[in-house]
Amino acid sequence: MIPKTAGKALSEEELRAYSKCSQLWYYGGKYKATELGQVVQTATEYWMAQRTRTSQLNYNLTLTKGVEIGMIKAEIRKKNLAAKADQIQNQAFLWMDYFFRQFRQDEYFPVSGPLPWRVQIGKTAIDLRFSGAFRTKKNQTLHIINFTPLTKRQDQLNDPLTHLKLYALEKLVKYHGQRPQAVLHLLWSPDSKQEKLGYDIILGENLDPKYLKMISAQVQQIEAGFHFPVVPCKSFSCEFKNRCFPGASGKKK
Numbered sequence: 001m002i003p004k005t006a007g008k009a010l011s012e013e014e015l016r017a018y019s020k021c022s023q024l025w026y027y028g029g030k031y032k033a034t035e036l037g038q039v040v041q042t043a044t045e046y047w048m049a050q051r052t053r054t055s056q057l058n059y060n061l062t063l064t065k066g067v068e069i070g071m072i073k074a075e076i077r078k079k080n081l082a083a084k085a086d087q088i089q090n091q092a093f094l095w096m097d098y099f100f101r102q103f104r105q106d107e108y109f110p111v112s113g114p115l116p117w118r119v120q121i122g123k124t125a126i127d128l129r130f131s132g133a134f135r136t137k138k139n140q141t142l143h144i145i146n147f148t149p150l151t152k153r154q155d156q157l158n159d160p161l162t163h164l165k166l167y168a169l170e171k172l173v174k175y176h177g178q179r180p181q182a183v184l185h186l187l188w189s190p191d192s193k194q195e196k197l198g199y200d201i202i203l204g205e206n207l208d209p210k211y212l213k214m215i216s217a218q219v220q221q222i223e224a225g226f227h228f229p230v231v232p233c234k235s236f237s238c239e240f241k242n243r244c245f246p247g248a249s250g251k252k253k
């Protein structure tokens with residue numbers, strides 16, 4: 001049988017959508033990061049790309065420029081009132097300053113800006129994305145920056161894609177018994193009640209194979225073209241509600 005994924009790679013957003021609801025994936029829906037999350041991700045990737053190019057980086061200027069690019073890309077000023085847009089811009093700058101100050105220049109050296117990474121599961125290629133990488137001078141441990149659109153700490157740690165990334169990194173970094181092969185820095189969008197981005201780390205040794213099995217099973221289902229709406233569906237804000245359950249909201253399509 002020719003898999004439904006023949007000739008194309010699945011993105012991590014598509015896999016995440018499938019694990020939430022196979023029908024959502026079928027309609028082309030995705031988890032979306034909050035506006036602050038989108039700005040910080042773009043700015044971080046810009047900063048990492050610049051930092052990888054030169055060690056003589058003007059720290060504040062590069063952060064400011066990265067945040068500005070993030071604001072434009074996410075169309076923050078078009079979609080928000082000026083005061084709200086200013087607030088997002090300030091939060092993004094302060095948060096990035098907090099995040100990057102922990103990577104001291106004499107301890108960490110940057111090895112990559114945004115890094116696409118392809119893995120094969122079953123008959124399907126999966127495209128992962130890392131936002132940047134540092135290596136420590138002392139232990140040579142790889143520190144990878146990773147954004148997700150999920151909004152809770154526990155969701156990041158239980159996200160099958162987090163574990164797929166740890167698995168991908170295992171292949172990238174040589175095993176060394178005395179130190180972690182890699183540290184994944186997880187950054188995520190705040191939910192509507194919080195203003196700060198979430199941040200935690202997970203080590204390569206925390207890879208849980210059960211999540212890899214889960215991803216393999218999902219990829220097999222995608223290859224077979226298997227999808228169905230969740231019943232009962234509690235995703236009240238889903239943009240496809242009327243397509244799955246016509247008339248459920250009382251509105252005509």
Ligand code: SF4
Pocket residue numbers: 021022023024027228229230231233234235238239240241242244
């Ligand atoms: S409405 Fe519910 S079942 Fe339909 S696509 Fe959205 S999340 Fe899935």
